[in-house]
Amino acid sequence: MGQSMVAITESDCTGCDLCISHCPFEALLPLASNPKSRTHKKRPVIVVASQCVGCLSCIGSCPTGALYEIQVPLDASQSTLLLMPPAPMTEPVNRWKKGGIGWA
Ligand code: SF4
Ligand code: SF4
Helix, strand or coil, X not given: CCEEEEEECHXXXXXXXXXXXXXCCCCEEEECCCCCCCCCCCCCEEECCCCCXXXXXXXXXXXXXXXXXXXXXXXXXXXXXXXXXXXXCECCCCCCXXXXXXXX
């Protein structure tokens, strides 16, 4: 048994941003640019692995079912978080100012 975390199937992510406000830890953020290989017009949202605590609050918020649970090993020396490359550039999300998205 490992630690839960969330991952996104990029091809199923339309970039609708609905999931962003469902994450209390600001672990769901839009990519700064749309990958050239992508078929959707809008850039995808990614999971910032270092921010995700695996609370699964977001998991039911995706209308396309792109979010899914994964398990990472409890042993820190084997953790996939330690093997991940640096996080890609993401767009800032305005949550708390007037007109921001706040929480769901
Ligand atoms: S709710 Fe689903 S489709 Fe919309 S941005 Fe989040 S992961 Fe992508
Ligand atoms: S599992 Fe929790 S911390 Fe991780 S992305 Fe979803 S809501 Fe955020």
